Every structure is written in structure tokens, then in C-alpha cells.
Amino acid sequence: MKIWILGGKGMLANVCAKICIQRDVQFIADDRSLADITDYDQLLQRAKLVQPTHIINCAAYTDVDQAEKNPELAFLVNATGASFVAKIAKLMDAHFIHISTDYVFSGDQQIPYCEEDTPCPLNVYGASKLEGENLVLDIYPNACVLRTSWVFGAGGKNFISSLLPLLQNQEEVHVIQDQWGCLTYCYDLASVILDLMQERGIYHFVNQGVCSRFDIAKEIFEKLQERVFCKRVIPISVTNYVNMAKRPKFNVLGTQKISKKLNNSPRHWKEALGEFFIDAITV
Numbered sequence: 001m002k003i004w005i006l007g008g009k010g011m012l013a014n015v016c017a018k019i020c021i022q023r024d025v026q027f028i029a030d031d032r033s034l035a036d037i038t039d040y041d042q043l044l045q046r047a048k049l050v051q052p053t054h055i056i057n058c059a060a061y062t063d064v065d066q067a068e069k070n071p072e073l074a075f076l077v078n079a080t081g082a083s084f085v086a087k088i089a090k091l092m093d094a095h096f097i098h099i100s101t102d103y104v105f106s107g108d109q110q111i112p113y114c115e116e117d118t119p120c121p122l123n124v125y126g127a128s129k130l131e132g133e134n135l136v137l138d139i140y141p142n143a144c145v146l147r148t149s150w151v152f153g154a155g156g157k158n159f160i161s162s163l164l165p166l167l168q169n170q171e172e173v174h175v176i177q178d179q180w181g182c183l184t185y186c187y188d189l190a191s192v193i194l195d196l197m198q199e200r201g202i203y204h205f206v207n208q209g210v211c212s213r214f215d216i217a218k219e220i221f222e223k224l225q226e227r228v229f230c231k232r233v234i235p236i237s238v239t240n241y242v243n244m245a246k247r248p249k250f251n252v253l254g255t256q257k258i259s260k261k262l263n264n265s266p267r268h269w270k271e272a273l274g275e276f277f278i279d280a281i282t283v
Contacts, residue, residue: 001197004052004094005029006037006085007059011156012099015190016056023194028052032059037081040088047088054095054197057085060129064103065244067125074128082132086139096140097193102149102181102206104130107248114254115147115202123245133202145202146193149253153186153276160276163217167228173221177214177235181251182206185272195262203261204253207269219270223277 003020007013008029020027028050035046037059060078061067067074082098089096103126104119121127133145152160166173184206192205214235221233238247259265 003027003054013058015186019190040084057098064125068244071124078128079131083135086136090140096143100147102251107251112252112254142200148184151184167230174236175214175217183269203258209269
């Protein structure tokens with residue numbers, strides 16, 4: 001097995017590389033300078049040099065609000081780029097895992113989304129990722145699409161990494177309480193990606209437990225209360241917060257399919273968050 005990890009400077013790609021090292025799996029992790037997924041010719045030449053048996057596409061355009069201002073770039077990376085990787089994976093007969101998002105759903109239902117539910121994205125980012133999914137599976141039906149949400153971990157740009165400086169420097173921090181989803185610890189996600197190396201089709205993976213961003217902020221505040229300047233975390237409604245992109249209200253991914261396939265259920269987000277602070281955070 002030789003895994004080619006795309007998006008090599010990103011948080012998830014870095015953790016996938018660490019898991020490969022732990023499992024003694026051969027890999028090459030390439031960033032955009034060596035493997036730009038929007039440049040088919042460059043990507044193909046690099047693939048011929050790497051000769052992977054498996055490809056993990058962690059490369060993506062993930063700025064949800066900026067995607068509204070620059071939809072062409074979002075679709076170029078998340079749809080066209082994904083299709084280029086799928087073509088090369090098929091050409092090389094390499095197993096392909098493509099990372100996608102809960103934002104392909106509208107968040108209008110009150111129960112977790114399963115893999116068979118009909119997507120209906122609310123914003124450009126979600127639409128670009130959905131088109132990427134469709135292109136990948138149309139081009140290479142043996143590919144695996146792994147949807148996830150609210151990914152966090154060391155060294156990445158995410159809600160938790162943005163929240164920590166606010167807790168350290170502001171007496172009051174206001175956080176949205178009426179949008180719900182699921183946290184996903186990057187280490188857990190990367191481990192599952194390596195476990196899915198032979199699978200095809202669509203899977204969901206998140207840590208267990210439904211939460212709002214306020215729930216997350218409150219949990220972190222309680223853990224770090226004596227070590228941060230913040231005195232209060234205050235819940236607010238999404239109606240009091242201005243975002244360029246519309247976001248789903250209840251975007252919870254169900255994990256029954258992947259739990260059955262791997263014979264193992266994801267751990268609760270609070271447990272994963274606790275490990276994250278023990279292993280990766282110095283406040």
C-alpha cells in the first residue's frame with residue numbers, strides 16, 4: 001500500500017500522515033506546490049511519479065463566506081479539482097477517498113441525516129462540495145466519499161482555534177446557540193479514513209452527540225475557566241450574527257452505516273475534546 005495524500009499542508013492531511021507513520025504505512029503527502037488539484041496535467045505527472053495505490057483528497061476550498069463572493073474558485077477547487085483527482089485515481093486503478101461535508105444538506109429536518117438522504121445545500125460552499133461528490137462518483141464509482149462536519153484539531157483554522165483567543169482576551173464572549181451540528185476530532189477522522197481504505201460509496205463520520213457552538217464554547221470555558229481572561233460565555237441567536245453565507249440550522253450526520261461497517265461507534269465529542277486539550281493545547 002502506498003497512500004498519496006493531497007492537501008498536504010492542511011490540518012487533516014497532516015494528521016493522516018501521522019496516522020500512516022503510526023501504522024507503518026507508506027505515504028507521500030503533497031501540498032499545492034507539487035500537486036495542485038486544479039491543474040490536471042501537473043497532477044497527472046505527479047501521480048505517475050508517486051505511483052499510489054490509494055489516494056486521499058484533503059484539498060478543498062473551505063471558506064464558507066468567501067465562497068459566496070468567489071463561487072468560481074470554490075467550484076474550481078471543490079468540484080473540478082475533485083473530478084481531476086477521480087480521473088487520475090481511475091486511470092491508475094488507485095482507491096480514492098474524497099472528503100466532503102455536512103453542508104451538502106439544508107439542515108431543515110430534525111433527525112440526523114443518513115447517507116441516502118437527498119442533499120440540498122444552502123450556500124455556494126455546500127453546492128460546490130455536492131457537485132464534487134457527484135462528479136467523483138460518476139467518474140469513479142469505486143471511490144469513497146466521506147462526509148464530516150465541524151472538524152477541529154491542532155494547527156488548523158476552525159471554530160475552536162478561533163474561539164480560544166477570544167476566551168483569552170475578552171471578558172465576555174458571545175456564541176450562537178441555535179444552530180446544531182456535530183464536532184469531529186481530526187485525529188478520529190484521520191483514523192477512520194485509514195480504516196476505509198477498501199470501501200466505496202458514501203459514508204458519514206462525526207463524533208457522537210449533538211451540540212451547538214455555544215455548547216462547545218461552554219464546555220471549553222468550563223475546562224479552562226481559571227486559565228483564561230473570559231468571565232462569561234453568553235448565548236446569542238443566529239439572527240444576531242451576520243454571515244455572508246446562509247448556514248444549516250440542524251446539520252447532524254448519522255453514523256450508523258460507518259459504525260456497522262467498522263464495528264465501532266465514534267466516541268462522544270466531549271471525550272474527544274478533552275483528549276485534544278490534553279494532547280495538543282497549551283493555553
